[in-house]
Amino acid sequence: MDFKLGRINLNAVAQGVGGLVFGNENSSSNEDSYVERLLDRISNGVLAEDRRAAITQLQAVVAESRSAQLAFGAMGFPVLMGVLKEERDDVEMVRGALETLVSALTPTDVARGPKNEVQPTLMNSDLLSREADSISLLLSLLEEDDFYVRYYTLQLLTALLTHSPNRLQEAILTTPRGITRLMDMLMDREVIRNEALLLLTYLTREAVEIQKIVVFEGAFEKIFSIIKEEGGSEGGVVVQDCLELLNNLLRRSASNQILLRETMGFEHLLSILKLRGSAYNFTQQKTVNLLGSLETVELLLTGGLDAEPGRDSNRQSNQTVLAQKNALDHLLMLGVESPWAAVSVRCAALRCVGALVANHSQNLDALASKMLGEEPHVEPALNSILRIILRTSSVQEFSAADFIFKCFCENNPKGQAILASTIIPQAHSGAHDPLDEDIKIPFGSMLLRGLTSSESDEDLETCCRASSVLSHILKGNIHCKERVMQVKLEAPMTSFGTPEPLIHRVVKYLAVAASMKDKNGNHKTSTSSGFMYIQPIILRLLVTWLADFPDAVHSFLDSRDHLTYLLELVSNSSGTVFTRGLSAILLGECVLYNKSDDRGRDAFMVVDAISQKIGLTSYFLKFDDMQKSFPFLSAKASQQRKPLARSSAASMSEIEDVEENNVSNLKHDEDPVLMSVFDAPFVNLVKRLESEIRESIVDVYSHPKSKVAVVPVEMEQKNGESNEDYIKRLKSFVEKQCKEVQDLLGRNATLAEDVARTGGVGVSGSDQANGGRDRVQVETLRRELQETKQRVEVLKSEKAKLEDEASMYRNLAGKMESDLKSLSDAYNSLEQVNFQLETEVKALREGKGGPFVDVKAIKEEGREEAQKESEAELNDLLVCLGQEQTKVEKLSSRLAELGEDVDSLLEGIGDDLGLAEDSGDDEEE
Amino acid sequence: MSYAYLFKYIIIGDTGVGKSCLLLQFTDKRFQPVHDLTIGVEFGARMITIDNKPIKLQIWDTAGQESFRSITRSYYRGAAGALLVYDITRRETFNHLASWLEDARQHANANMTIMLIGNKCDLAHRRAVSTEEGEQFAKEHGLIFMEASAKTAQNVEEAFISTAATIYKKIQDGVFDVSNESYGIKVGYGGIPGPSGGRDGSASQAGGCCS
Ligand SMILES: Nc1nc2c(ncn2[C@@H]2O[C@H](COP(=O)(O)OP(=O)(O)OP(=O)(O)O)[C@@H](O)[C@H]2O)c(=O)[nH]1
Numbered sequence A: 001m002d003f004k005l006g007r008i009n010l011n012a013v014a015q016g017v018g019g020l021v022f023g024n025e026n027s028s029s030n031e032d033s034y035v036e037r038l039l040d041r042i043s044n045g046v047l048a049e050d051r052r053a054a055i056t057q058l059q060a061v062v063a064e065s066r067s068a069q070l071a072f073g074a075m076g077f078p079v080l081m082g083v084l085k086e087e088r089d090d091v092e093m094v095r096g097a098l099e100t101l102v103s104a105l106t107p108t109d110v111a112r113g114p115k116n117e118v119q120p121t122l123m124n125s126d127l128l129s130r131e132a133d134s135i136s137l138l139l140s141l142l143e144e145d146d147f148y149v150r151y152y153t154l155q156l157l158t159a160l161l162t163h164s165p166n167r168l169q170e171a172i173l174t175t176p177r178g179i180t181r182l183m184d185m186l187m188d189r190e191v192i193r194n195e196a197l198l199l200l201t202y203l204t205r206e207a208v209e210i211q212k213i214v215v216f217e218g219a220f221e222k223i224f225s226i227i228k229e230e231g232g233s234e235g236g237v238v239v240q241d242c243l244e245l246l247n248n249l250l251r252r253s254a255s256n257q258i259l260l261r262e263t264m265g266f267e268h269l270l271s272i273l274k275l276r277g278s279a280y281n282f283t284q285q286k287t288v289n290l291l292g293s294l295e296t297v298e299l300l301l302t303g304g305l306d307a308e309p310g311r312d313s314n315r316q317s318n319q320t321v322l323a324q325k326n327a328l329d330h331l332l333m334l335g336v337e338s339p340w341a342a343v344s345v346r347c348a349a350l351r352c353v354g355a356l357v358a359n360h361s362q363n364l365d366a367l368a369s370k371m372l373g374e375e376p377h378v379e380p381a382l383n384s385i386l387r388i389i390l391r392t393s394s395v396q397e398f399s400a401a402d403f404i405f406k407c408f409c410e411n412n413p414k415g416q417a418i419l420a421s422t423i424i425p426q427a428h429s430g431a432h433d434p435l436d437e438d439i440k441i442p443f444g445s446m447l448l449r450g451l452t453s454s455e456s457d458e459d460l461e462t463c464c465r466a467s468s469v470l471s472h473i474l475k476g477n478i479h480c481k482e483r484v485m486q487v488k489l490e491a492p493m494t495s496f497g498t499p500e501p502l503i504h505r506v507v508k509y510l511a512v513a514a515s516m517k518d519k520n521g522n523h524k525t526s527t528s529s530g531f532m533y534i535q536p537i538i539l540r541l542l543v544t545w546l547a548d549f550p551d552a553v554h555s556f557l558d559s560r561d562h563l564t565y566l567l568e569l570v571s572n573s574s575g576t577v578f579t580r581g582l583s584a585i586l587l588g589e590c591v592l593y594n595k596s597d598d599r600g601r602d603a604f605m606v607v608d609a610i611s612q613k614i615g616l617t618s619y620f621l622k623f624d625d626m627q628k629s630f631p632f633l634s635a636k637a638s639q640q641r642k643p644l645a646r647s648s649a650a651s652m653s654e655i656e657d658v659e660e661n662n663v664s665n666l667k668h669d670e671d672p673v674l675m676s677v678f679d680a681p682f683v684n685l686v687k688r689l690e691s692e693i694r695e696s697i698v699d700v701y702s703h704p705k706s707k708v709a710v711v712p713v714e715m716e717q718k719n720g721e722s723n724e725d726y727i728k729r730l731k732s733f734v735e736k737q738c739k740e741v742q743d744l745l746g747r748n749a750t751l752a753e754d755v756a757r758t759g760g761v762g763v764s765g766s767d768q769a770n771g772g773r774d775r776v777q778v779e780t781l782r783r784e785l786q787e788t789k790q791r792v793e794v795l796k797s798e799k800a801k802l803e804d805e806a807s808m809y810r811n812l813a814g815k816m817e818s819d820l821k822s823l824s825d826a827y828n829s830l831e832q833v834n835f836q837l838e839t840e841v842k843a844l845r846e847g848k849g850g851p852f853v854d855v856k857a858i859k860e861e862g863r864e865e866a867q868k869e870s871e872a873e874l875n876d877l878l879v880c881l882g883q884e885q886t887k888v889e890k891l892s893s894r895l896a897e898l899g900e901d902v903d904s905l906l907e908g909i910g911d912d913l914g915l916a917e918d919s920g921d922d923e924e925e
Numbered sequence B: 001m002s003y004a005y006l007f008k009y010i011i012i013g014d015t016g017v018g019k020s021c022l023l024l025q026f027t028d029k030r031f032q033p034v035h036d037l038t039i040g041v042e043f044g045a046r047m048i049t050i051d052n053k054p055i056k057l058q059i060w061d062t063a064g065q066e067s068f069r070s071i072t073r074s075y076y077r078g079a080a081g082a083l084l085v086y087d088i089t090r091r092e093t094f095n096h097l098a099s100w101l102e103d104a105r106q107h108a109n110a111n112m113t114i115m116l117i118g119n120k121c122d123l124a125h126r127r128a129v130s131t132e133e134g135e136q137f138a139k140e141h142g143l144i145f146m147e148a149s150a151k152t153a154q155n156v157e158e159a160f161i162s163t164a165a166t167i168y169k170k171i172q173d174g175v176f177d178v179s180n181e182s183y184g185i186k187v188g189y190g191g192i193p194g195p196s197g198g199r200d201g202s203a204s205q206a207g208g209c210c211s
């Protein structure tokens, strides 16, 4: 086989020289005719050898020159497809044809020609893929015995896929057993297997149906068996390809994840993550492989697409099964205990730990009780993770480790309590022992040390990171808030001050962070990016702490300076939208959760301060500004990270640097840490607070606490009270009231000013106007609705009336009918009598001749009379009926106007009448 | 998790005959009264026991709509068993059986076991295909036959299990080369070793199969 390869290459080289000659002439018409001649030899040649030679030459020239590719595209496809179809038995011809096609789709080395010219390879790929038949023909070639035929075919398919992915996907799907053939290639020789792997990886990027079939064809088994063969994470780029294929299959499909879990389990996956032997040896390829398999774990812990039904239960099952297979150990090993691993690997592993425990009670417990290290240096895993947060120089790693605490504390009050329990109320802020000195230090002490480390730049970063962890511990947990409220710190530097509550210290950091930024205008270089998130993180801690917790508000307002500072922060234009917005929320919490009666710090005082210093409108605007930035944040945060592709392997060396670079290049609103600060639960909290704050401020205004109670009895002169005293008393009363009126006037003036200012400002002004216009419109609409409702009522009653009338007439008609019946009965009996009389008369006439005339006359008379009578009655009846008929007609048309279905309404009536006439004719049931 | 064998099934038949419901009843013991059109292919799995051996059924529920036919055909070859379903209250679904069978014969491996199911037998009052006709069709084409109801669960368990029993018997009789996964049968990790031990066998074969 190698021999064959050698020969082909030799041929190619030999002919390549010829091709080069033409290429150098750079005359495309020349090449056109050369290509044309070769094609002619191939299709019309008689001698097998000559035809083979021609195809080899064709391949060479197409590989060499752009214009030959163009020329080939214009004429060559039918000829070569003909060869593939008709001459299957001539292996050399088939090989030659395939190789030529590959060349026609592969850009030439010398990328000449202006950019806007037609790309011949693109055009050729388009031409070839246009026919679905050609692709199924190619797929069928995968079953050929010849190695090169399969090999070139795969290359050709890959080239087609990169240029015309959709057509190829479709054609492969509609070719029976198309995917099956490709899958079989995975069990082929190594070269073919690798080529097929790449092809499948491309194919499964988007096409869901192909993903499923690939899985059906046993992709998981095959992938893991190749990975194992190649040495797991130690393996080469093939392992990387396998993992990319695997991730493509799992990324969007809960059902594929279920299948993996149910049929193979996760052991194979986790064994890739297991570090064995010389763990220090981390090649770049190994880093990429580990990242790939960590992505797999992450995908499993996401559970599938957002909208996919059953995603949550799938995620939970994945969490359970992964934990059963010791995923936690492997992940902690990589994330916490492998300092020599690349930062990106450690971060990915840490994130997976977070996702593994999130909302999963067993896994949460497991993490809480997990110990790391070897005797005697064992410590709880959570301590190790906290140490990473406090000490790492990588913002990325801080963020990843912080994510674990976020997940650990979410819906886990028990876990929060465990963490808070070691935060000792009377802490020594002793900054003398560095963090790493003793490993036995409890979690809470380490956290407090982080929080209270001195206020140099760098340590402010540490304080901020500790604040982040603390805010997770406090989130929604009153007990933890109470506990941490008790923490008092020794006054810094001097020992004579009273102990300082922790919450005050935190506010101080907030101020320090702001002042540092102010000093330098722009940020300092080294830890500069930190300043983006330091204030928001500290503010998040305070906002979280004060939420639903009046004690904290009380303590916060203990110092008048805090309020002043906060007011400043809200209106400080040099801060970010987030700083201003969160400060505004914090300020609002001082109103909302203020239970104080103390004049100096009650809700009224805070509201007054807001309206005087900031103005209510511009205060509320801060909320809106921040709100507007939320969707942007969440959209960014939910974006999928790009899966690793082989092309990224080339830039492997950049992986580490890129991440760190990114951070400093980002604008403030794209800061990844900032994004994690504003995660969904926090954004929700902020939104809830915002609306409650608005309400509570309105409330404060509508119920001003009056300082002077007006009690009518007291206005009267008391018994025995001297006029003078009475006047004095009234005077002081009036004075007090006057003062209060003054106060209210003042407040009123502030509000009026605010309103006036709002009117002048463009944006908010129009908002206001809009509000007014809206209100007017709403009013109009409401009125219209009311009117319409009334009209409907009227119509309804009218309809009811008509219905009543209709049924009355129906009854009437019934009665008339029965009248008619009795009338006709009467007539009948009359006739009978008549008949009787007639026979009687006949008998009489027969018996006696005498009174004959008389009888006949009487009879005639009687009959006439009866007839007249009944006719008159019948006429009356007919008139009556006629009247009824017109009435009914009028009513019908009126009803029809009102939208009633008259026919159906009258149906019953018809039946009643009909029964009498032709009974049972229209009986259906 | 460990099984002696894994069998791959497909469920085929016209849209709305109750394929997805049969699968749901078998895997989750639930009934879904609303028709959720299957798009492409869905997957379900369950463990059963035959001859005291744990057997994993991996079931692929296909879309019955015509537009998915070309996609669903891709699943025929790798399946060991097929449930071919019609709806006893809709005659046309019975009339289409022949075309389904033709598809199966063309794309599946010849040894695939096919079970014919007349579904919705709880709706006896609306029956449009008699039991005898079903039996007759099955006999003519060499299929196993049952009437079942995904709603009441009647015969659902039996249909899946007796298909498996038939496949199992074929294995015992040596009809399949179980090391060849294209028959839709896999020997389990903790199960009986196959003649050439599964993946190692196929990997070493790879070198030899190309000229
Ligand atoms: N009465 C009754 N209704 C059933 C039975 N099986 C399914 N149905 C109903 O038939 C309808 C279609 O069921 P599906 O299982 O979704 O149909 P399908 O064959 O999967 O259809 P496609 O996915 O389009 O191929 C649903 O409304 C079911 O509730 C049954 O045994 N008895």
Ligand SMILES: [Mg+2]
Binding pocket: B019, B020, B021, B036, B037, B038, B061, B062, B063, B064
């Ligand atoms: Mg379905």
